[in-house]
Amino acid sequence: MTHSITLKKQGLYNPSNEHDSCGVGFIVNSKGIKSHKIISQGLEILTNLTHRGATGYDPKLGDGAGILIQIPNELFLKEAKLLAIKLPVDGEYGVGMLFLPQVEKSRAACESIISKVIAEEEQVELGWRTVPVNDKDIADAARNVAPVIRQVIIGQGNSVDGQIAFERKLFVIRKRIEHLVKSLNISDSANFYISSMSSRTIVYKGMLLANEVGAFFPDLIDESAKSALALVHQRFSTNTFPSWDLAHPYRMIAHNGEINTVRGNENWLNARQEKMKSMLLGKDLEKLWPLMTEGQSDSASFDNCLELLVAGGYSLPHAMMMLIPEAWSGNKLMSQERKSFYEYHAAMMEPWDGPAAVAFTDGRMIGATLDRNGLRPARYLMTDDGVVMMASEMGVLKFPEEKIVKKWRLEPGKMLLIDLEAGRVIDDAEVKNLLANAKPYKTWIKQSRFLLSDIKKSKVSFKLKESLLDTQQAFGFTQEDISFILKPMFTDGQEPSGSMGNDAALPVLSNRPKVLYNYFKQLFAQVTNPPIDPIREELVMSLVTFIGPRPNLLGIEETNPPARLEASQPILTLEDLEALKDIDKTTKSQFKSKVIDITFKVGDDESYDQAMERAVVNICEEAKQSVIDGLNIIILSDRDTDSNRLSVPALLACSATHQSLVKSGIRTNTGLVIDTGSAREVHHFALLAGYGAEAVCPWLTYETIKTLTEDFSGAQERYIKAIGKGFNKVMSKMGISTYQSYCGAQVFEAVGLNQIFIDKYFKGTSTNIEGIGIKEIAEEVHQIHKAAFGLDPVLINALDAGGDYAFRIRGEEHMWNPESITKLQHATRKNQYDTYKEYAELINNQTKKYKTLRGLFEFKQTKTIPIEDVESAKEIVKRFTTGAMSLGSISTEAHSTLAVAMNRLGGKSNTGEGGEDKKRFIPITKNSSIAEHLGEDIIESNYALLPGDSMRSRIKQVASGRFGVTAEYLAAADQIQIKMAQGAKPGEGGQLPGHKVSSYIAKLRYSVPGVGLISPPPHHDIYSIEDLAQLIHDLKNANPSASISVKLVSETGVGTVAAGVAKAKSDHIVIAGHDGGTGASPLSSIKHAGTPWEIGLAETQQTLVLNQLRGRVVLQVDGQMKTGRDVIVGALLGAEEFGFATAPLVVEGCIMMRKCHLNTCPVGIATQDPELRKRFNGQPEHVVNFFFFIAEEIREIMASLGMQKFNDLIGRSDLLDMQQGIEHWKIQGLDFSKIFYQPDMSLDVSRYNVEEQYHGLDKALDLEIIKKAMPSIEKIEPTQFNIIITNTNRTVGTMLSHEIAKRYGNDGLPDNTIRVNLEGTAGQSLGAFLAKGITFNLHGEGNDYVGKGLCGGHIIIRPPKNFKGIEEKNIIVGNTVMYGATSGESYFRGIAGERFCVRNSGASAVVEGLGNHGCEYMTGGTVVVLGQTGQNFAAGMSGGIAYIYDPEGTFKQSCNLSMVTLEKVVKENEQAKGPKHLNLTDEIILKKLITSHHVFTSSPIAIDILNNWDILLNQFVKVMPIEYKRALNELHAEIIKEVA
Amino acid sequence: MGKVTGFMEFPRIAEEYIAPAERVKNYKEFVLHLSDEEAKTQGARCMDCGIPFCNNGCPVNNIIPDWNDLVFNQNWKQAIEVLHSTNNFPEFTGRICPAPCEAACTLNINDDPVGIKSIEHAIIDKAWENNWVIPQLSKNKTGKKIAIVGSGPAGMAAAQQLARAGHDVVVFEKNDRIGGLLRYGIPDFKMEKVHIDRRVNQMEAEGVIFKTNQNVGGNVDPDKLVNDFDSVILAGGAEWPRDLPVPGRELDGVHFAMDFLPNQNKIVAGDEVQDQITATGKNVVVIGGGDTGSDCVGTSNRHGAASVYQFELMPQPPEKEIKSLAWPYWPLKMRTSSSHEEGCERDWCVATKSFIGKNGKVKELVAARVEWRDGKMQEVPGSEFTMKADLVLLAMGFISPQQTILDKFVIDKDARGNAKAETEGEKSYTTSRSKVFAAGDMRRGQSLVVWAIREGRQCARSVDEFLMGKSNLPR
DSSP states (O other): OOSBOOOOOBTTBOGGGOOEEEEEEEEEETTOOOBHHHHHHHHHHHHHTGGGSOOOSSTTOOSOEEEEEEOOHHHHHHHHHHHTOOOOSTTSEEEEEEEEOSSHHHHHHHHHHHHHHHHHTTOEEEEEEEOOOOOTTSOHHHHHTOOEEEEEEEEOOTTOOHHHHHHHHHHHHHHHHHHHHHHHOOTTGGGOEEEEEESSEEEEEESOOGGGHHHHOHHHHOTTOOBSEEEEEEEEESOOOOBSTTSSOOSSEEEEEOOTTHHHHHHHHHHTGGGOOOTTTTTHHHHTOSOSOTTOOHHHHHHHHHHHHHHTTOOHHHHHHHHSOOOOTTOTTSOHHHHHHHHHHHTTOOOOOSSEEEEEEOSSEEEEEEOTTOOSOOEEEEETTSEEEEESSTTSSOOOGGGEEEEEEOOTTOEEEEETTTTEEEOHHHHHHHHHTTSOHHHHHHHHEEEGGGSOOOOOOOOOSSOHHHHHHHTTOBHHIIIIIIHHHHHHSOOOEEOSOOOBOOGGGOSSOOOGGGGEEEOOOOSSSOOOOTTTTGGGOBOOEEOSOOOOTTOTTOSSOOOEEEESSSBOOHHHHHHHHTHHHHTTTSSOEEEEEOEEOOOTTOOHHHHHHHHHHHHHHHHHHHHHTTOOEEEEEOTTOOSSOEEOOHHHHHHHHHHHHHHTTOGGGSEEEEEOSSOOSHHHHHHHHHTTOSEEEOHHHHHHHHTTOSOHHHHHHHHHHHHHHHHHHHHHHTTOOBHHHHTTOOOEEESSBOHHHHHHHSTTOEESSBOBOHHHHHHHHHHHHHHHHSOOGGGTSSOBOOOSSSOOTTSOOBSSOHHHHHHHHHHHHHTOHHHHHHHHHHHHOOSSSOOSTGGGEEEOOOOOOOGGGSOOHHHHGGGEEEEEOOBTTBOHHHHHHHHHHHHHHTOEEEOOSSOOOGGGGSOOOSSEEHHHHHOTTTOSSOOEEOTTOOOOOSEEEEOTTOTTOOHHHHHTOSEEEEEOOOTTSTTOOEEEOGGGOOHHHHHHHTSOTTOOEEEOSSOTTOSSHHHHHHHHHHHHHHOTTSEEEEEEEOOTTHHHHHHHHHHTTOSEEEEEOTTOOOSSEEHHHHHHBSOOHHHHHHHHHHHHHHTTOGGGSEEEEESSOOSHHHHHHHHHTTOSEEEEOHHHHHHHTOOOOOOGGGTOOTTSSSOOOHHHHTTOOOOHHHHHHHHHHHHHHHHHHHHHHTOOSGGGGTTOGGGEEEOTTOOOTTGGGBOOHHHHOOOOOOTTSOSSOOSOOOOOGGGOHHHHHHHHHHHHHHHOOOEEEEEEEOTTOOSTTHHHHHHHHHHHGGGOSSTTSEEEEEEEEOOSSTTTTOBTTEEEEEEEEOOTTTTTTOEEEEEEEEOOTTOOSOGGGSEEEOSSTTTTOOEEEEEESSEEOSSTTTTOEEEEEEESOOOTTTTTTOEEEEEEESSOOOSSBTTTOOEEEEEEEOTTSOHHHHBOTTSEEEEEOOOGGGSOSSOOGGGSOHHHHHHHHHHHHHHHHOOHHHHHHHHTHHHHGGGEEEEEEHHHHHHHHHHHHHHHHHHO | OOOTTHHHHOOOOOOEEOOHHHHTTSSSOOEEOOOHHHHHHHHHTOOOOSSOHHHHHSTTOOOHHHHHHHHHTTOHHHHHHHHHTTOSOHHHHHHHOOOHHHHHOGGGGTSOOOOHHHHHHHHHHHHHHTTOOOOOOOSSOOOOEEEEEOOSHHHHHHHHHHHHTTOEEEEEOSSSSSOTHHHHTSOTTTSOTHHHHHHHHHHHHTTOEEEOSOOBTTTBOHHHHHHHSSEEEEOOOOOEEOOOOOTTTTSBTEEEHHHHHHHHHHHHTTOOOTTOOOOTTOEEEEEOOSHHHHHHHHHHHHHTOSEEEEEESSOOOOSSOOHHHHTTSOOOOOOOOHHHHTSOEEEESEEEEEEEEETTEEEEEEEEEEEEETTEEEEOTTOOEEEEOSEEEEOOOEEESOHHHHHHHTOOBOTTSSBOOOSSSTTTTBOSSTTEEEOTHHHHOSOOHHHHHHHHHHHHHHHHHHHHSSOOOOO
């Protein structure tokens, strides 16, 4: 038996992909007074956070929970007596909390090691205690693997002086024990785990449900157990495998969130090993290595690092500031001292970046800090008797209101600290200023910092060794690299964008030599962590890079810090590189650089791969030797490439050198710079950075640009800017905000590289289908080189055509080509199955030209059945859907044609994220046309409708922009799809340019015509898996009869994410391939992010089956689905539904112009231009024909496989095999066995959907509310009633709104028809999608997501009557309030958290202060803030108006002015004539809202303002979006014209 | 890229023609190439398609969007380089190609296609004017010798490619001048022969040896060729004309088009021709509605025919094709050539039944109307009619290559009597006889000049691979 059956790596399932997120909280008596009550309250917090956790296939099987408390001395005294242990005074003994193997022999071995190490470290083994547990109520699966839990009590030895030193020693002892047990090689050594070993704190945790912790550990309910603090944690993991040790808290932290950069952080920590010296730890430091165990969680690694820093002498808050620094580089409001503090430490430690609320304690202090982006919620309160409670949400513990003196939240980058010894709360500013001023950081920075930009540059005298053309060819440049990639960058400073999907051959399947970069795919955040918006939230991004050696991490006593070389961004100019070469002269030899040539010549008796490998070995050796010789900047350069010398791919040289230096522990002694001709596009730079380059000089790109422009310096600047933008985007799609932590973080996976090669040069990178190795890579290098210097007449005067981005006759193979498109269009238009078969043959038969993984599959021979026995085509077509293409990205004609066709079939079409005209919800009953239904003015190309037709899209998409997402829209859905990611640009947002926003589209999206619309990269209500669970719950409430779907994109680990999504109660999961289409996306994303669906789908199926979750969800796959054979492959790999997007568009007439992003689609599909839409020629019948052809082909294959029922196909990957006899030089190395793998599970474990998720709606508070409100709902009679609410009542009012929307649409009921007076602390999503006619009047407080998607309802929240604090100085609602609201009103008597009114498009709100990122992406509505705002207000705001009460005149500093202007608010008669927001003057709007605020909340600020109206009015600032103003003026001009 | 919105802004304009009345007075070309400005806006109409169907519609896969863009940017020099990279002789195709590329142009789906041919025409004319077309001498000589039989577009293309690959190439032409059908099949008013001469000069400078009056299978022994050369390419065209075996066929005045057209070209070239067939003052009936028929119409009018009729057996095609079902393929539709504009009566569904003569000279033609049902033809009862005919020109296409030469080389033929050879794979363009290759009409049967160029190029690559083991020549 093991106590952690975290399954082994198998098939595509890899346990290292697991994610978790959680509820976290603590309670502390800041005076340090210990009591049992604190522990009980801690347990109560846990219980009330239960909904933030999840359960697996067994509802009793949670993901783990635990509590950290101070050592309960009284309890131990009592217990010691029983055990006849003589306990020293509190603080002089430590307790090791141990998970031990169940097998006696192994346990004994572990225990003897513990005794041995304690003795060797000269401490005293006082005795052992078996911890009593009560395991009868826990899940069987958890019990079966439960460890034997024992405590070892260790007395302080004589050699140790004081408790701090004792703690340090206990840390050393613990690490040594861990290492020794690991090397013991006992069969169940993995089951050994030390939860804590400290003289101050102890951790009780396990594979328990949150509410079970107390019951499981009788110690915790023993009255003699007392502590002044309790830190608790409830885990939500993506897996369901019971694991005791993955529960939190760890020894010093409990973490809610995810460290996105953990691999880089771990690597860098190892890289520092040799250089690290600690006065305090001395020789003990060596005993700590390896500090981290391979394969442990990010939180565990973070904990380890924190322990190291604290043991090394940093105070706990100091260490936390190093690990999770706030955004400082661009912060204008921060003091220079604090900036210097951060800058000083930046060279020592890169940020551990990612969404994180980390609660930390060492037993003396307890606190919490939030990541720089504020991506996790953390609220706290303080009582008048010194108790502080912090938790992910409020309401988890009840306090008498009159005792509460402060309710606040943790702000982005801020720290809350309680010092129990000092007996007080220390606020962020105090602790940070104290630390920032503790040492002369500012002076140190001045003395030690060299800015690259300041270093004098010598002139570059650089001549190409060969002609430019030949050199370009030697590095694989194509014509497309010039025209598609470089031109947009150096002319406009923009990253190049394109459209439609990627249908070109995968690099490993291509017959053409590809550069090594192309085999890597960017990873991206989905669900478990959010991507960042690098444009609108630029303040958190930083491209600062340090080139050169790093200081000793533990050198806290150093007073003469070593020199550091800093650059503002990592792209070097040719001059910069020269400066680096000569840097010893300019820095008085503080830096010395060395150029290492990475080109090679092939010897006479050598093969290309031998020569290249030899070169790589030499490069690594030379680098190592240089570092040993004291050179501290290594420049790997391929400038010597010529007709005789080939270049090692720069990426290979970079990663090999970086990894070899890391392995030797000397990486931080040197900087690593890549000087390469190969880097040209963003992806290249990102890869070099991800594998260790601190800076890159793309010398050949510069030489190329020189020949293409007359203004080289300007062009170079724009190019660097564009790459910088791209960098920010690539980092942020993974949720990483600093270059420093991106560097070396390896956030890539490989597709088509073999494991041997990866392990040797890119260790730690995931690669799932094997592929080519060093031999083939060398061959590609050779072929590219040969083409460059050979005699090919096509290449004498020109670069290779490329053909990767668009089809070219001499270019890369594409699935969509003239033949396939022609055949498909002719077949469907003529309804000719024969022609369809010719088309399908072109796609399916990949025996000569290989393009897709599935093209290499073949079906195993089985017995056939007559086709008549196979399920009918009419049944099969119901499994088909069309892809999510918004009205906006495509025309009304193209959009509705798909809907009509899918409804004729009984399949499903998808709205995309642009809303849907409610006229389309009405069924068609007579012969008519779309123009007749939608309006002659709306339709440019009419077509006929038949009785029974419907234009309603059965799938309603909910994406991050929430455009047109209203109660009515959701009520009209059969399925609601949450788009987490899109194949063409996973981890990125989108933008609909203003010229595509026609008045019709603006109407549907609740925006202003002509004003561009932004979809943020993240859903601002999903920063983690438990947030997704919340949104699923919200949407289920918004339409209980719709199934909820979550769309994910294939990447390594997607299966694990999908398992989490299934646990989050999604009914349906879509796995999209990387190659799906798009209306507009950066080219680098179309090409280089995500993986083929074959891999992601297989991983998902395997993981869900392993987790016994598959039966709960329907699995859909999409991404370049073209034929029936594609569908069969998808089914065999586990899908039951299939999405098609590009192919139906082709049927409608799309000819893959790839001009969607330009609005010039000449066939009227991807355009809003009325003239071009006239050219649309698609017909629903053609689409219907297409899907029937697909179904017919499926039936033929099913017959040949002997399958009658489609369900029988699902998950039968055993029927797949790799095509035999492929002789292709690159393909031979591929191995699909992981894709075809089937987990060994019993037959009763379902492989397709058989059951429904339990959403818990039967327990909803809304049931009671609906009952009481029935007279209003049915008869529109007013009702009013009272309701008590708590934090476990989530999503209140939404089901009620559904009832109204179902009957009355968005028109709802007359205002205030249903008045609900609520009391208490509301759970998350209070009043989500609240419909018109409902008023929620809450006395109490709200949590996150209040008024999400507000849809006409009114929400009023004010503190409880007996609250004693000053309301306008306390928090009243949490984060992301009013997200995506479309109409309605809200009044908040107090302060709101971060991201207030994000994407509001029509509601009005009054609030008395708010956090960062207020009104972000807002497109409409009115916001009044009667207090201060946080930073970055109005970022991306393109519509609506905000009025800020700013008596101190400080608002301007907090406002992001890139899209808005600030204006004065003037009296009504002074306001200029002309167009106005809501057609009213500012004064009238403002007065009305503030009066209402006063009436509803009795706000004294409101009264004060109203009483002094004439004086105070001009203290309001009006935030006016520039775009909105322009649009208002245009509309006004039009009206005037019409009148005239 | 041209201009992103160019296709919405600029209409297609056709190349200007000299007026019919004027142009029939001589045998000069009457199509004027676009001005620079016109070419620029026509180039701007190109949409730079994600999938350039034109590229595929063009048999030599001209990289049309690229040179459209270059012309838009007035970068003519690079435009000719790109154009020449796929097409050895754009001055031929720019004049006489029916432009399947334009049928495949995506603008042709619902608009007028880009005037690709006119742009091509402008590019190559400008290139010649500016002396940009110069010999490209190969750097390495291979020492391999290749004989090419036939100097039409296929033979010429193959010859140029192979010479540039460093081989010694000798072209054998049975006529007195180089060019094959280009020289003697296409009237000068469609393409003046100076264009061929210029190319021949360039190719000679590149090392190609042209030998005229060499009738392989006649005065030149095939076996000797095979023995003396490392390989032989048969590119002799498909010259066996389809006949009309009806009563009166033997009458004087009933001639194959190819007895009529070449002589006129010779005269234009300054030769003296014995017994030239002329149309001057005659009632001319051209049988066959294709391009050769058109050429007969144009030439007859220039001779000063009294009347010109043209009959076609097949029905009159529709005025416009159904684009959604035809595009991007070559559509069957009513086409009116420039020769028709010069004066001609056209009639469809006409089957010629006999010729009636006087003194051995044709005087009348008897024909009847036919109906087509399910691909079968039936005479319409009672529809027979007679008309005056002093000169009847048979332009009903070509059956196959002359069989004698194939027989003398002793190579396999396909079912249609063409030299048998595949176009794809390792053995592409190889005949059943070792070392002997076949390309152009001789392999594929009668076709377009542009197809001949394609085959010549592709065949050249196969020959190069055959001789050298590998090849850098593009296909």
